[in-house]
Amino acid sequence: MAPAVKPMRVAGTPERADVDGIERELRRLWSSLDGDPSPPPQAAAAQVTRICTLTLLAVVRNGRPGEAAALAQHLGERYPSRSIILDLPAAEAGAAPSVVRPHEGSRVDGRLDVEIALHCHAPGATGRQAVCCEQISVTAAGRAIARVPALVLPLLVPDLPVYLWWPEDPPSAGSGAEGTAADPAADLLRRLAEGADALIVDSGTMRRPVAGLAAVSSLAGRLPGGVRDLTWGRLTPWRDLLVQCFDPAPMRQALERLERIRIRTDGDAAAPSRAPDAAGAAASSGQERDPIAGLLLGGWLAGRLGWEPAGPARREGTILRALFWRGGGGLELAVEGGAGPIASLECAAGGSEPFSLSITRQSGAAAVDIETRLGRGRPRTTAAALAAPDAAALIGAELELAEADHVLRESLDIVLRIMSGVRA
Amino acid sequence: MDVVSTPFALREGLRLRRMPDPCAVVIFGATGDLTQTKLMPALYTLARLGMIPSNLAVVGVARRPKTDAVFRKEMAEAVAPDGAAPATGAKAGTRALWDAFARGLYYVQGEFHDPEGYVRLHAALERADQERGTAGNRLYYLATAPEFYADIIQQLDRHGLVERGAPRGGEVRRPWTRVVVEKPFGRDLRSAQALNRALLRVFREGQIYRIDHYLGKETVQNILVFRFANGIFEPLWNQHYIDHVQITVAESGGVDGRAGYYETAGVVRDIVQNHMMQLLTLATMEAPVAVDADQVRDEKVKVLRAARRPSPDGVEAEVVLGQYAAGVVGGQEVVGYRSEPRVAEGSRTPTFIAMRLFLDNWRWAGVPFYLRTGKRLPKRATEIAVQFKQAPLPLFREGSREPNLLTLNIQPDEGISLRFIAKAPGTAMSLRPVNMGFQYGAAFGGEELTAYERLLLDCMIGDQTLFTRRDEVESAWELFEPLLTWWDKSEPPPPALPYEAGTWGPDAARILIERDGRRWRRL
Numbered sequence: 001m002a003p004a005v006k007p008m009r010v011a012g013t014p015e016r017a018d019v020d021g022i023e024r025e026l027r028r029l030w031s032s033l034d035g036d037p038s039p040p041p042q043a044a045a046a047q048v049t050r051i052c053t054l055t056l057l058a059v060v061r062n063g064r065p066g067e068a069a070a071l072a073q074h075l076g077e078r079y080p081s082r083s084i085i086l087d088l089p090a091a092e093a094g095a096a097p098s099v100v101r102p103h104e105g106s107r108v109d110g111r112l113d114v115e116i117a118l119h120c121h122a123p124g125a126t127g128r129q130a131v132c133c134e135q136i137s138v139t140a141a142g143r144a145i146a147r148v149p150a151l152v153l154p155l156l157v158p159d160l161p162v163y164l165w166w167p168e169d170p171p172s173a174g175s176g177a178e179g180t181a182a183d184p185a186a187d188l189l190r191r192l193a194e195g196a197d198a199l200i201v202d203s204g205t206m207r208r209p210v211a212g213l214a215a216v217s218s219l220a221g222r223l224p225g226g227v228r229d230l231t232w233g234r235l236t237p238w239r240d241l242l243v244q245c246f247d248p249a250p251m252r253q254a255l256e257r258l259e260r261i262r263i264r265t266d267g268d269a270a271a272p273s274r275a276p277d278a279a280g281a282a283a284s285s286g287q288e289r290d291p292i293a294g295l296l297l298g299g300w301l302a303g304r305l306g307w308e309p310a311g312p313a314r315r316e317g318t319i320l321r322a323l324f325w326r327g328g329g330g331l332e333l334a335v336e337g338g339a340g341p342i343a344s345l346e347c348a349a350g351g352s353e354p355f356s357l358s359i360t361r362q363s364g365a366a367a368v369d370i371e372t373r374l375g376r377g378r379p380r381t382t383a384a385a386l387a388a389p390d391a392a393a394l395i396g397a398e399l400e401l402a403e404a405d406h407v408l409r410e411s412l413d414i415v416l417r418i419m420s421g422v423r424a
Numbered sequence: 425m426d427v428v429s430t431p432f433a434l435r436e437g438l439r440l441r442r443m444p445d446p447c448a449v450v451i452f453g454a455t456g457d458l459t460q461t462k463l464m465p466a467l468y469t470l471a472r473l474g475m476i477p478s479n480l481a482v483v484g485v486a487r488r489p490k491t492d493a494v495f496r497k498e499m500a501e502a503v504a505p506d507g508a509a510p511a512t513g514a515k516a517g518t519r520a521l522w523d524a525f526a527r528g529l530y531y532v533q534g535e536f537h538d539p540e541g542y543v544r545l546h547a548a549l550e551r552a553d554q555e556r557g558t559a560g561n562r563l564y565y566l567a568t569a570p571e572f573y574a575d576i577i578q579q580l581d582r583h584g585l586v587e588r589g590a591p592r593g594g595e596v597r598r599p600w601t602r603v604v605v606e607k608p609f610g611r612d613l614r615s616a617q618a619l620n621r622a623l624l625r626v627f628r629e630g631q632i633y634r635i636d637h638y639l640g641k642e643t644v645q646n647i648l649v650f651r652f653a654n655g656i657f658e659p660l661w662n663q664h665y666i667d668h669v670q671i672t673v674a675e676s677g678g679v680d681g682r683a684g685y686y687e688t689a690g691v692v693r694d695i696v697q698n699h700m701m702q703l704l705t706l707a708t709m710e711a712p713v714a715v716d717a718d719q720v721r722d723e724k725v726k727v728l729r730a731a732r733r734p735s736p737d738g739v740e741a742e743v744v745l746g747q748y749a750a751g752v753v754g755g756q757e758v759v760g761y762r763s764e765p766r767v768a769e770g771s772r773t774p775t776f777i778a779m780r781l782f783l784d785n786w787r788w789a790g791v792p793f794y795l796r797t798g799k800r801l802p803k804r805a806t807e808i809a810v811q812f813k814q815a816p817l818p819l820f821r822e823g824s825r826e827p828n829l830l831t832l833n834i835q836p837d838e839g840i841s842l843r844f845i846a847k848a849p850g851t852a853m854s855l856r857p858v859n860m861g862f863q864y865g866a867a868f869g870g871e872e873l874t875a876y877e878r879l880l881l882d883c884m885i886g887d888q889t890l891f892t893r894r895d896e897v898e899s900a901w902e903l904f905e906p907l908l909t910w911w912d913k914s915e916p917p918p919p920a921l922p923y924e925a926g927t928w929g930p931d932a933a934r935i936l937i938e939r940d941g942r943r944w945r946r947l
Contacts, residue, residue, distance in 0.1 A: 049863070078868070129863065236438070237474065243434045244443050244477055248559065252432070304433040367520050370478070380557065383524035384478035385471065407437030 008130070011117035017138075019154045022114055026134060029118050033132065047129045048120065051080035054399060055156045057192060058165040059086045061185065068167065069137060073119045074392050076133035079399050082157050086148060087139040088185060110144030112151070145184045149191040156195055161225070163399060164196035169206045170216045190219070198225030200398050204234070204339050209292035210419045213412055226404025232411075233394040235297050237387045238342055241368065242301075244384070245357060250374055254355040261301065261333045261347040263294035266340025288318065288338030290419070297342060298322070298333040299414035300407065307331060313418045322418040341388075361386060444884035445600070446477040447561035448552045450545065452536065452576055453568035454484025454495070458606070460502040463567065466876040468503045471525050475881060481528040481552035485545060487535055495531035528556050536572040542583040549585070560587065560599030563883055567606055574622045577603070581626040588628060604633045604883055607698055608689060609892070612908055613901040620894050633883050634892040638699040640875025643838040643864060645890070647706040647808070648715070650832065650840060657830075658711070660812070662787045667827060670809045670945055671703050673797035676753050677804075678925075679775075683766040690773045691745070692904060692911075695797045698892075701728065701900045703834070704793065707808050708783060717888035721896055728899035730785040739910040744921065744932040746776035748800040751925030758800060758925045774911070774920045775799045778933035780940075794937050796944070800925035805947050806834035823848070823855030829945075838864035 010029050014021035033048045056075065058068045065087035072083035120132040136155060140148050156162050171186035193199055199219060206212035213229065220227045246255045268288055302309070307324035314321050319336045337343065341361075348356040356379075358371045368386045373379040389397070435443070449467065451459050470476045484495055500522065530548045534541015552558050564580065566573050580586050587601045603623065610616025623632050638644055651658060660666070673695055679686045686694065705724035712719040734742050749760040761767060761775050776798030783793065812828040829843040841861040848854040873881070882890055911918060921930035928934075928944065937944055 049861070051863075131863075239434070239438055240443075240474055243432065243438060244474075246434065247432060247443060247477075248446065248557070301434070304436065306433075362520060365520060382478050382527075383520050385474045385521050387474065405437060 007119070007121045009117055009119050011115065013115050017112050017114040017151070019151060022116060022136060022151075022155060025116050026136075029116060030132075033118065033120070033130075049129055049131050051131050052082055052133070052157055052160060053079055054081045054160050055162045056081050056083040056165060056395075056399075057086065057152065057156070057162060057196065058083065058167070059088065059185075059188070059192070061088050061168045063089055065137065065139070068165075069135060071392055071395070072135060073133070075396060075399070076119060076135075077121050077131075078396055080131055080133050082134045082136070082155070084152055084155060085135065085137045086152065087137065088145060088188075089139065089141055110142030111139060112144040112147060113139040143184075145188055148188055149195075152192065153195045161197045161399075161402065162195060163198050163200055163225075163395075164192050165200040165395065166216075167202055167205060169208075170201065170212055193219050193222060196223060197402075198223055198228055198398065198404075200228045200230065200395060202230035203292045203296075204231040204341075206292075207289065209290045209339055210295070210415065213292070214416055217409075217412060217416075220404065220409065224404070225402060226406075226409065228398045228401075228405060229296075229408065229412075230391070230394045230398075231293055232296055232405070232408050233397055234341055234389065235293060235300070236397070237389070238297060238345070239300065241359065241384060241386060242345075245359070245370065245372070251357075251372075254349055254353070254357075254374065255305070257328075257349040257351060257353075257355065258347055259329075259331055259349050261298060261331070261345070263291075263297055263333070263335045263345050264343045265291040265294040265335070265337030266343050267338035268340065290339060291320065291335045291337045292339055292415075293342050294335035294337060295320070295415045295419065296408075296411050297345070298335055299411035299418075302333070302414045303410035304407070309414060309417045311418075312421045315422060320422070442881075442885045442887075444476055444881065444886075445561050446479045446481075446556065446558045447563055447600075447884055448481040448483055448549055448556070448558045449563045449565060449880075449884075450483045450485060450549070451565045451567055452485045452572070453566070454531065455486040455488055455498075456567055458567045459484065460498075462876045463565065463880070464499050464502050466874060466880050468522070468525055469873075469877050470881055472521055476884060478524060479528065479556045479558065480525070481530065481556040481558045483530045483532055483545065483548050483552065485532045485534055485536075485541065487533070489533045490531055492529065492531050496526045496529045499529055500526060528552070536568060537575040537579070539579060539583070542579045542585065546583055546585060562587070562599075562601045563604065564602070565604045565606075570606075570608060570610075570619075573605065573619060577622050577626050586626055588631075600631075600886070601627070602631045602633060602883055602886070603627055604635055606635055608693055609634050609698070609897050610901060611689070611693055613898060613905050616897055616901045620898065624894070629894055630888070632891075632894070633879075633888060634897055635879055636698050636702055636892055637875040637879065638702050639890040639892075640877075640879040641834065642872055643832070643834045644702065644706065646864075647703075647832060648720070651707075652711050652715075661810075663789050663791045665812055666791055667811045667813045668792045668794060668940075668942055669707070669811070670794045670796075671700060671707075672795075672805060672807055672809070672945070672947065673700055673703075674801040674803060674805045674928075674947065675797075675799050676801060678748070678758060678800050679761070679764055679767070683764050686775075687767060687771060687773050691775055691777050691797060691799070692907065696777060696779075696795065697900050697904050700795055700797060701903075702892075703806075703808055704781075704795070705896075707810075707832070708788060708793075710787070715889070717891075718893075720889055721893045725893070725896050725899055726785075727783060728896065728903055730783045730788070731903050732782040732784050733903060734906050736906055736910060739906050740918065742781070743777060743779040743907060744930060744936050745774035745911065745918070746778075746798065746923045746930040746933070747771075747773065747920035748775050748798070748925045749922045751800065751927065753800055753802065753926040760922075760925065761799075772917060772920045776801075776920075776923060776929045776933070778929055778936050779907075780936060792940060792942075794942070794944070796929065796933060798923075798929055801928060802926050803947065804836055807947070808832040808834070809945050811942075820853050820855050822853055824857050825855075826857045 010032060012025050012029055014025035056072055058072060060068045065085050069085045072085060075081065076083065115137045117135045118132045119135060120130040122130055138148065138152065166189065171183040171189055199216060201216050203209040203213045216227050246252055302324055305326065307326045310323040310325050310330065319334050322333045324331045324333065344360040346358045353375050356373045360369050362369060366386055366388050367383050369381065369383055371379050371381045451463060453459065467480065467482060471478060471480060530552060532541060532545045532548050534544060549562065553560060562585065566576060587599050610619050651661065705727040709723040709727050712723045747761050751758060762769065762771055778796040781793040781795060810830045814825060814827045818825060824845055826843065826845065831841045833839045839862050841859050843857050843859050845855050846858045848856045879890060921932055923930040934944065
């Protein structure tokens with residue numbers, strides 16, 4: 001009986017950093033697994049299988065490509081894929097071009113380095129079969145960035161979905177440092193998006209989340225799978241929970257009479273990992289970044305339930321207040337906090353049948369306390385699971401969805417409407 | 425408080441599209457093995473994953489006296505909330521979640537025939553409605569020995585514990601009552617009909633969930649997807665292109681403590697009439713008009729009706745029944761069936777069957793289906809293997825002429841593989857068979873719901889697609905009537921042919937297929 005396969009990795013560097021060179025190196029690595037009895041010894045005993053269900057193309061500008069590579073490798077265990085990790089070191093992104101020799105195509109300025117690895121793991125109980133995923137790491141700086149699309153687009157696996165993951169601020173929504181000179185990444189994003197099915201961003205990590213989402217949403221029309229936001233993905237457990245709370249008939253009636261909603265979010269300190277300078281940007285402006293999770297959750301309720309924004313939101317200290325019209329009266333949404341995850345949601349209705357619902361995340365736990373009061377009876381309390389999916393789970397959830405998320409689009413439209421021209 | 429049921433706008437776009445109503449799950453036989461090992465862990469997992477409302481109530485009914493507190497403690501041990509935490513990532517929340525879940529556990533002591541117990545059950549359910557907000561919705565789960573089913577059903581009715589409600593798809597939301605019936609569903613056609621009559625006196629068919637846990641398996645459900653979501657297989661899926669089909673359900677284990685039940689059941693009742701017929705019908709049915717409960721089950725019933733019933737004296741030619749003797753399985757010496765505890769000396773209970781079956785319809789006319797299943801076979805493997813006809817003309821002289829084979833592996837290595845012929849590299853035209861495989865676990869990693877989790881969720885949602893309908897279960901029994909009659913009533917009784925544990929059954933099983941010029945697959 002063959003021994004169980006241990007996770008393993010074989011890696012190499014193509015002789016030339018071009019499409020042919022990369023494909024040749026990939027073939028060499030695959031054949032080394034198939035036939036070579038020399039180390040790694042596990043490969044010889046195991047049957048090696050190549051499975052690919054998608055291409056994940058990650059663009060990293062925070063100088064930590066290793067994190068993205070590890071995440072892509074981890075995702076590969078559930079979603080076998082070819083991953084391409086594109087590292088654009090920030091320090092060199094704006095550096096002046098070095099020597100320019102017009103007739104020597106690939107050797108002009110900037111580095112373009114490529115490394116290739118096969119990551120193998122053994123799924124299933126028997127563990128005697130190794131499933132291997134390809135990972136191509138490309139580092140490009142300066143003018144080399146302009147050559148990236150021509151290198152990367154032919155490496156996308158044909159006929160299978162391509163997910164472009166852009167974990168940092170989108171280029172046009174940067175800190176403003178780009179000034180008049182175009183950020184070379186702006187053109188890159190546009191061209192890569194042309195080859196992709198969906199763009200995955202994370203507004204919770206952006207310096208200006210609302211403006212950042214507005215910028216990328218302009219790309220949505222070209223992407224069959226639309227723009228996805230991991231911050232929106234973090235709201236899925238909340239949305240599930242609210243559906244569950246409001247599903248019973250008396251609760252649905254209460255939902256139609258709602259007068260106030262208050263959503264609290266955690267501050268920047270609790271925000272998901274983000275560019276190191278994002279906190280600095282927030283600090284220098286003396287205020288938290290937009291409470292994007294709370295805004296999107298409020299936007300979702302408004303969009304789904306047909307509430308019409310009565311105008312732009314007002315900022316009162318750390319609170320954003322927006323008024324909505326709906327059949328039968330007005331309704332106030334208050335969102336308070338920073339760009340971190342949702343901490344609590346309260347909503348209430350008065351009148352002859354008063355109603356209140358309060359959901360509070362337990363500190364440090366993947367659970368919430370729920371208190372419901374319907375009519376003049378005693379409040380009912382319970383606890384429920386509230387998953388706090390990690391980055392891999394969030395991206396994984398997006399990889400399972402082929403079509404554009406029109407509910408996100410609708411919710412974002414509401415957010416953009418109430419946040420446009422918002423007064424400080 | 426009736427409210428017109430409209431689609432809930434908030435639910436749209438959520439991946440968890442189906443959230444059941446809050447309800448009380450009443451488990452009859454709550455101290456039994458099934459409750460501890462399957463039902464309670466499944467219910468808690470669903471709660472932990474947020475797939476069912478957090479205000480679920482579970483009422484355990486059994487004969488032994490105990491308090492709610494003791495029942496909660498026993499269930500905590502069965503579920504091991506803290507032990508289960510690391511696998512889920514729900515770490516710190518688990519204790520609080522279990523406590524919230526456990527507050528909804530109630531225990532009612534009662535003999536299943538005794539009216540007193542049902543009075544207490546009535547009170548417990550009212551309490552659950554008050555404390556948990558379960559709104560009168562009831563899911564009765566019959567996890568007892570089958571002889572108690574009729575009593576329980578009757579008593580539930582007598583004590584006003586069954587809400588018949590509006591037919592499915594009605595506009596008005598009312599409290600619902602559903603009943604889940606575990607296998608075995610009868611032991612022959614007559615007893616199954618009697619049980620159906622008892623159920624239908626009290627419940628509508630739309631309220632009855634006859635469980636066959638095979639249907640909760642992802643790979644079994646995938647048979648339909650594979651066949652009807654892909655365009656290229658279905659045109660080949662008939663007697664024009666298929667030579668024959670082999671369905672194997674092989675177990676390496678013996679009767680393992682279930683000897684008491686197994687002695688009365690045997691392999692036909694334990695595996696063939698239910699699980700293997702599910703595999704057969706899903707693999708051979710016509711495309712349903714829609715993937716909903718009735719359309720899918722309509723098509724499955726048609727297959728069972730098309731299956732050829734052998735004449736009373738023709739049975740013997742179509743089946744081989746065997747019983748394992750001592751042998752070696754997986755390197756371990758094991759005793760024979762008759763030496764197992766609680767097995768009668770000289771028992772002729774069959775533990776193995778090989779049989780040939782024909783479906784007399786246009787699609788399958790003339791295609792033999794070879795079925796085999798047994799205990800103490802060399803390995804655990806469940807699969808459906810479809811062997812295609814050979815290429816019409818042998819153009820190449822050298823090498824393999826193995827026909828194409830499409831295998832749907834159900835367990836343990838879930839997946840699909842296709843064997844075809846390829847040219848071996850070299851100057852000679854040498855042909856070799858190669859396997860092209862798709863592995864479920866490799867292509868879609870991660871945690872799936874277990875069969876019980878999936879099926880319990882479906883019951884609570886009210887989706888009957890993965891449950892057996894009355895006519896389906898009766899047709900399956902009816903199909904096996906000639907076989908069971910021959911086995912039980914023939915004089916002298918036909919013998920169960922002994923086979924050495926760790927082999928693929930008696931030699932007669934080999935002959936059964938080889939006389940048709942075919943071979944069992946080597947698994």
